[in-house]
Structure formats: structure tokens, C-alpha cells
Amino acid sequence: MSPTPTPTAPAPAAAEDGALLSLRGISKSFGAVAALTGVDLDVAAGEVVALVGDNGAGKSTLVKVLSGVHPPDAGTITFESREVAVPSPAAAQQLGIATVFQDLALCENLNVIENLFLGRELRALRLDEVAMEVRSRELLRQLSAKIPSVEAPVAALSGGQRQTVAIARSLLGDPKVIILDEPTAALGVAQTAEVLNLIERLRERGLGVIMISHNMADVKAVADRVAVLRLGRNNGVFDAEATSAEELVAAITGATDNVVSRRSRRARPSGGGPDPEDGAGADAEPAADEQVPTTAMTKGDGDE
Amino acid sequence: MSDLTTAPPVERAPAEEPQDRGLRATLAGMADRVRGGDLGVWPVVAGLVVIWTVMQILNPVFLSSANLVNLAMECVPVGVIALGVVFMLLVGQIDLSVGSVSGLSAAITAVLFVDHGMPAVVALVAAAAAGCLIGWFYAQVFNRLGVPSFVITLAGLLGFLGLQLWILGPKGSINLPFDSWLVTFAQLDFVPPWLAYALVAAGAGALYWTGHARAAARRRAGLPATTEQTLVLRSAVLLAGLAVAVWYLSRDRGVGWMFVLFLGLVLATHYVLSRTKYGKSVYAVGGNVEAARRAGINVKAVYTSAFVVCTTLAAVGGILAAARLAASNQSSGGGDVNLNAIAAAVIGGTSLFGGRGNAFAALLGIVVIQSISSGLTLLNLDSSYRFMVTGAVLLLAVALDSVARRSRRTHGRA
Ligand SMILES: Nc1ncnc2c1ncn2[C@@H]1O[C@H](COP(=O)(O)OP(=O)(O)OP(=O)(O)O)[C@@H](O)[C@H]1O
Ligand SMILES: [Mg+2]
Numbered sequence: 001m002s003p004t005p006t007p008t009a010p011a012p013a014a015a016e017d018g019a020l021l022s023l024r025g026i027s028k029s030f031g032a033v034a035a036l037t038g039v040d041l042d043v044a045a046g047e048v049v050a051l052v053g054d055n056g057a058g059k060s061t062l063v064k065v066l067s068g069v070h071p072p073d074a075g076t077i078t079f080e081s082r083e084v085a086v087p088s089p090a091a092a093q094q095l096g097i098a099t100v101f102q103d104l105a106l107c108e109n110l111n112v113i114e115n116l117f118l119g120r121e122l123r124a125l126r127l128d129e130v131a132m133e134v135r136s137r138e139l140l141r142q143l144s145a146k147i148p149s150v151e152a153p154v155a156a157l158s159g160g161q162r163q164t165v166a167i168a169r170s171l172l173g174d175p176k177v178i179i180l181d182e183p184t185a186a187l188g189v190a191q192t193a194e195v196l197n198l199i200e201r202l203r204e205r206g207l208g209v210i211m212i213s214h215n216m217a218d219v220k221a222v223a224d225r226v227a228v229l230r231l232g233r234n235n236g237v238f239d240a241e242a243t244s245a246e247e248l249v250a251a252i253t254g255a256t257d258n259v260v261s262r263r264s265r266r267a268r269p270s271g272g273g274p275d276p277e278d279g280a281g282a283d284a285e286p287a288a289d290e291q292v293p294t295t296a297m298t299k300g301d302g303d304e
Numbered sequence: 305m306s307d308l309t310t311a312p313p314v315e316r317a318p319a320e321e322p323q324d325r326g327l328r329a330t331l332a333g334m335a336d337r338v339r340g341g342d343l344g345v346w347p348v349v350a351g352l353v354v355i356w357t358v359m360q361i362l363n364p365v366f367l368s369s370a371n372l373v374n375l376a377m378e379c380v381p382v383g384v385i386a387l388g389v390v391f392m393l394l395v396g397q398i399d400l401s402v403g404s405v406s407g408l409s410a411a412i413t414a415v416l417f418v419d420h421g422m423p424a425v426v427a428l429v430a431a432a433a434a435g436c437l438i439g440w441f442y443a444q445v446f447n448r449l450g451v452p453s454f455v456i457t458l459a460g461l462l463g464f465l466g467l468q469l470w471i472l473g474p475k476g477s478i479n480l481p482f483d484s485w486l487v488t489f490a491q492l493d494f495v496p497p498w499l500a501y502a503l504v505a506a507g508a509g510a511l512y513w514t515g516h517a518r519a520a521a522r523r524r525a526g527l528p529a530t531t532e533q534t535l536v537l538r539s540a541v542l543l544a545g546l547a548v549a550v551w552y553l554s555r556d557r558g559v560g561w562m563f564v565l566f567l568g569l570v571l572a573t574h575y576v577l578s579r580t581k582y583g584k585s586v587y588a589v590g591g592n593v594e595a596a597r598r599a600g601i602n603v604k605a606v607y608t609s610a611f612v613v614c615t616t617l618a619a620v621g622g623i624l625a626a627a628r629l630a631a632s633n634q635s636s637g638g639g640d641v642n643l644n645a646i647a648a649a650v651i652g653g654t655s656l657f658g659g660r661g662n663a664f665a666a667l668l669g670i671v672v673i674q675s676i677s678s679g680l681t682l683l684n685l686d687s688s689y690r691f692m693v694t695g696a697v698l699l700l701a702v703a704l705d706s707v708a709r710r711s712r713r714t715h716g717r718a
Contacts, residue, residue, distance in 0.1 A: 118588055
């Protein structure tokens with residue numbers, strides 16, 4: 001990992017015309033806080049777009065707009081060349097936009113099967129429990145999930161197991177676009193690799209994937225393009241292959257000379273650099289005086 | 305980050321080799337759940353055994369057929385109300401006005417039926433519809449204005465008590481004619497023993513048959529299933545238990561049709577809550593509203609349904625109470641009706657924290673409360689004692705709920 005100083009100009013969106021999902025000029029405020037201002041984003045079928053940005057940059061808000069949790073104040077959403085509205089989570093599901101939220105949003109009092117099929121149970125008036133259980137087991141096996149029992153209440157599962165359940169859940173509806181909000185933040189090394197493999201499998205199946213991550217190694221490992229948000233605005237779309245982690249960090253923090261690049265320059269003699277095993281976390285230690293993207297630090301909004 | 309290392313890396317009972325769950329596994333699973341803080345019905349059953357033993361020692365009449373027949377009938381009106389309260393508690397809300405609503409519905413029934421000479425059916429439907437409307441109104445205030453349910457229903461408690469008094473007018477009390485089928489149903493209609501035994505046999509048969517069909521379907525799909533032996537044993541125990549109960553009650557007047565109606569309501573509610581999509585959405589809303597909303601569940605509709613079911617069942621309970629008393633008066637639905645209904649749901653094992661409990665809670669809880677009430681009445685102790693004892697039992701139940709919740713936390717089943 002050398003500091004290739006080729007100034008990769010914000011790449012023109014590769015998927016401009018073949019876009020499965022396009023956002024244009026999305027704005028959203030919470031009272032006085034402008035969480036999003038005129039944000040554009042495109043995803044094509046069979047493409048993984050990473051959405052990166054500092055804490056509070058508006059990534060989760062953008063996801064919530066797309067999944068029908070918050071209506072946008074302004075802007076358009078085009079899905080399969082039709083302009084659509086996403087007024088509710090049900091509408092998003094119907095369109096084929098599935099979301100795995102950062103705060104996983106599982107019901108702890110329900111078991112794994114019930115959580116997987118929540119809101120789309122088979123046979124509404126006489127639940128087809130057998131079919132649901134078979135499908136659940138099959139899906140979890142495809143994901144090589146290590147779940148003690150599909151009949152265990154979700155409250156009995158670890159954070160990683162819950163993440164798996166949440167991802168499996170999003171796959172059940174046969175979506176066209178999957179949005180993953182920090183899917184690897186709470187996971188161990190092996191399970192992170194498992195999720196990254198899974199994301200690649202989703203891409204092979206022709207799904208559009210939007211992945212939010214603070215982990216530059218994960219982003220570079222699976223993403224085709226990287227869209228950067230900064231303070232609720234677009235701050236460039238980069239080609240994941242051609243762009244170095246440092247450049248992404250520069251776009252995220254909004255400066256070429258930032259605490260992360262200074263650190264990596266200092267660390268260079270000892271052979272530092274973004275390490276695919278541990279990602280930005282190893283490289284960009286959180287400094288007390290400045291904000292830096294870190295892994296796992298922002299987890300836990302949903303936990304008790 | 306340590307999830308991976310702490311998680312047991314084995315998947316129990318892989319789906320490829322169906323491993324049937326025999327009796328031992330079933331019992332072990334039960335014990336496991338209890339240890340994990342998922343107490344289920346065991347505390348109530350244990351409590352009931354204690355109460356019945358103590359009451360029987362204090363007064364040998366308590367467990368006589370005559371008293372138990374009475375006890376069963378006495379359970380029904382408030383039990384039906386408690387069934388509605390279970391819905392509210394499951395979605396994590398509460399209705400404090402069930403007593404007033406039941407009193408109002410009793411008043412409506414009596415005024416229409418007696419004063420206006422309408423057919424009983426019309427009076428019943430009108431009263432139930434009024435209950436339904438009240439729930440819908442509560443739900444509108446709750447969903448649109450976001451007022452907490454306990455405040456809305458506290459206002460309802462007072463408001464509908466006032467409406468009840470206004471409807472009854474200066475007389476304040478209306479007697480229902482003894483020869484009307486309504487009163488007959490609540491006081492005199494008992495299931496003939498042969499039919500009661502037939503119903504028991506049908507119930508046990510249905511339990512076996514549904515269990516058998518389910519196990520067969522699971523086995524076909526390669527899933528672990530309950531063994532035939534367990535299924536037969538379960539049905540046999542139910543058959544024997546209910547048959548003995550019917551035999552014992554039949555030494556006196558037998559099983560009242562009103563009690564059968566209550567059992568029917570409990571079973572129907574159980575089915576709706578556990579085997580339908582709607583039921584799952586009720587539990588989901590009570591467990592995690594945000595998750596339910598994101599799963600595409602119409603959360604407001606679920607709340608509305610819970611309010612409506614609760615107030616409608618409260619109205620039905622009020623009608624049954626009036627029929628049982630053969631009168632509707634200013635104190636109908638007053639006194640301890642409100643708290644008994646809520647206490648029954650909680651004592652029966654419905655969590656006040658939402659998302660946990662089931663329809664049988666109403667049945668078990670009301671039996672506990674009426675047992676205390678009946679036992680103390682037999683001892684010639686007035687309502688002052690009844691209030692105190694019921695209050696203590698309620699506190700015990702709530703404390704148990706909280707302790708169980710904490711235990712679930714420490715066992716990672718939060
Ligand atoms: N429901 C809300 N009400 C008010 N403000 C909100 C709400 N949700 C988000 N915000 C604000 O909007 C801004 C963007 O938040 P958002 O959660 O989208 O950031 P993020 O990029 O996901 O950050 P993180 O990396 O920490 O997850 C923040 O300033 C946040 O405080
Ligand atoms: Mg976020």
C-alpha cells in the first residue's frame with residue numbers, strides 16, 4: 001500500500017445510465033439539523049457501492065430515506081427508471097429495497113424464525129410454520145450461520161449472530177437492492193470475511209448493494225465504487241480499485257493533511273499501511289483532538 | 305469483537321438428520337426455559353395449588369363441587385375482560401378503564417332491553433358496538449396525538465363511569481327479567497354431562513390430531529418433531545384431567561355454558577395470537593415497536609386492534625356480569641372489577657413490559673383471583689380482606705415478572 005498520489009478526481013458515476021436506483025438532490029432536516037443536503041447516489045444491478053463518511057455525516061439518514069423510515073424533505077428517487085416514492089417500509093419492501101439497519105431492529109421476544117419472517121409470514125391465517133422453518137434453516141446454512149437454534153429467542157444470541165439473522169432477514173424478500181448499514185462493525189475477523197463473501201455473492205446474483213462502512217479495508221475489498229458523504233453533502237464518488245485508502249480518508253475528513261495521513265506518514269518506515277485484516281481501525285487510531293473514521297466505535301445505538 | 309470466540313461454534317440438531325423430541329427432551333427444554341427466566345405458567349399453577357390447599361384447610365367447603373361450580377361461573381365476566389387486557393399488555397400498553405366500560409355496557413344493555421323493550425340481541429349488539437367504538441376512539445387519540453395509553457384510559461375510566469350513571473338515570477338500577485335467555489344463560493344453563501364428556505373427548509382428540517399432523521408435516525420436511533409417545537401422553541393427561549373435572553362438577557350442577565363460552569374465547573384468542581400473522585405482529589409491536597414498523601407492520605393498526613379488542617371484550621364482560629347479577633346498577637363495573645381484570649392478566653403471566661404472555665394468562669389469573677375471593681367469602685371475611693390479599697398476590701406476580709425479566713437478562717435472553 002503505497003501513497004499513490006495520483007489525484008483520482010471524483011470519478012463520474014460509472015452507473016449513470018444503467019442505474020437500478022438513483023437518488024437526486026435528497027435533502028432531509030431534523031429540526032435545525034440538516035442531516036442531508038442535495039445528495040445524489042446511483043447503484044447499478046450487480047454493483048457494490050460503499051457509502052462512507054464520518055460520524056454524523058448522514059449515512060444512516062440516507063438509508064432511512066431509502067427504506068421508507070423517514071420521508072425526504074426534497075429530492076427524487078428513481079428505481080428501475082421510474083420515479084418512485086418510498087412512504088413506508090412496506091413500500092420499500094414491495095419495490096425490492098431491503099435494508100439491514102445499524103441498530104438491527106430485531107424483536108428480542110421472538111425467535112429466529114419469527115424474526116426472519118416478521119411482516120411476511122407465510123399463510124396469514126394459519127401460519128405455515130414448517131415451510132418457514134425449512135426456509136430459515138436453509139438460508140442460515142447458505143450463510144454458514146452459527147446459530148444455536150432457530151427456535152431460540154433472539155435475546156439469546158450474540159451480536160454477530162444477530163447481524164447474521166438481520167442479513168438473512170433482508171434476503172428473504174428477494175430484493176433487488178440491499179442496503180447494509182455497517183454490516184461488519186460488530187463482527188469478529190472470520191465472520192467479517194463471511195459477510196464480505198456474502199456481499200460478493202449478492203453482487204454475483206445481480207443485486208445492487210449499498211454498504212455503509214467505516215472500515216476502509218472492507219470497503220476496498222468488496223466495493224466497486226465508493227460514495228463519500230461529508231456533513232450531509234456529496235463529497236465525491238471514487239473508483240474503489242484506483243483509489244487509495246488515504247485518498248478516501250482525505251475525502252471523508254475533507255482535508256489532505258489530516259490526522260490519518262500524518263499518522264500513516266509517521267508509521268510508513270515501520271511498514272504500516274491499511275492492512276486488509278484489520279482495516280482502518282489499525283491504521284487510524286482515534287485521536288483525541290480530531291474526528292477520524294474508526295470501526296466499531298459507533299456501534300450500539302440499538303443495544304440496551 | 306469477541307462474539308466469535310464466545311459463541312458456541314456448534315449448530316445443534318442439524319436439519320439433515322431429524323432428531324425427534326421425546327418426552328425427556330421436552331421436559332428438559334421446559335426446565336431449561338424456566339432456569340433462563342422464562343417461567344411460563346408454572347408460578348401461577350404453583351400459586352393455585354397453594355391457594356387451594358390453604359383454603360381447603362381453612363374451610364372444607366371450598367373444594368366442594370357446589371363451590372367450584374360457582375367459582376367457575378363467577379370467573380367468566382371478569383375473565384373475559386382480562387382476556388382483552390392481555391391484548392393491551394402484549395402490545396406494551398394498558399387499559400385502566402375496562403371496569404367503567406363494562407359498567408357502561410351493562411347499563412346500555414339494561415336500558416335498551418328493559419326500558420325500551422328491545423330484543424336482547426339488539427341490546428347486546430349495541431352494547432358491544434359501544435365498547436368497540438370506545439376502543440376505536442382511544443386508538444385515534446393514542447395514534448394521532450401520542451397520548452400515553454394509561455392517561456387516555458384514566459380519562460376514560462372517569463368519563464365512561466359518568467356516562468354509565470347518566471344512562472341509568474335517577475333510578476340508578478335496572479333489573480333484568482329472570483326469564484330472559486340472557487339471565488338464564490348466565491345463571492342456569494349448564495352443559496348436560498354427556499355433552500360435557502363429549503366435548504372433553506373432542507378437545508383431547510383435537511389436541512392429539514393437530515399435534516400428530518404437525519409432527520408428520522415436520523418429519524416430512526426433515527425437521528425434528530415431537531414423538532408419537534409424547535403426543536399420546538399429552539392428550540391422555542388432558543383427557544383424564546378434564547374428565548375428572550367434569551365428573552366432579554357434575555356431582556353438582558356441572559359446567560356452565562357461560563364457562564364454555566369463556567373457554568372458547570380463550571382458545572380462539574390463543575389461536576389468533578400464536579398461529580396467525582396478526583398474532584405475531586402483536587408480539588412484535590410489544591417486543592420492539594421500531595423493528596415491527598421496519599418490518600412493514602402497520603403498527604398503528606395493531607395498536608388500534610388491541611384497543612378495540614380490549615374495550616369490546618370489556619363490554620362483553622360487562623353484559624355477562626349484568627346477566628349473572630340479573631341487574632345493572634351504578635356499581636356495575638365498579639369496585640374491584642377494573643383491578644381484578646388487570647391483575648388477572650398479570651398474575652396469569654402476561655408481562656407488563658410487553659411482548660410476553662398468552663391467552664391462557666387470563667384464564668389462570670382469574671381462577672387465582674376468584675379462588676381467593678371465594679375462599680375469603682366462605683370464611684366470612686369481607687371485602688377489606690379480599691382487597692388486601694388480592695393486592696399482595698398482584699404485587700407478588702409483578703415482582704416475579706420483574707425478577708424473571710432480570711434473570712432473562714443475565715441469561716442473555718433479555
Ligand atoms: N431522528 C433524528 N432526530 C434528530 N436528528 C437526527 C436524527 N437522526 C439523525 N440525526 C442527526 O442527523 C445527522 C446525521 O446522522 P446519521 O445517523 O445519518 O449519521 P451517520 O453518518 O449514520 O453516522 P454514524 O457513522 O455515527 O452512524 C446527525 O447530526 C444526527 O445527530
Ligand atoms: Mg449511522
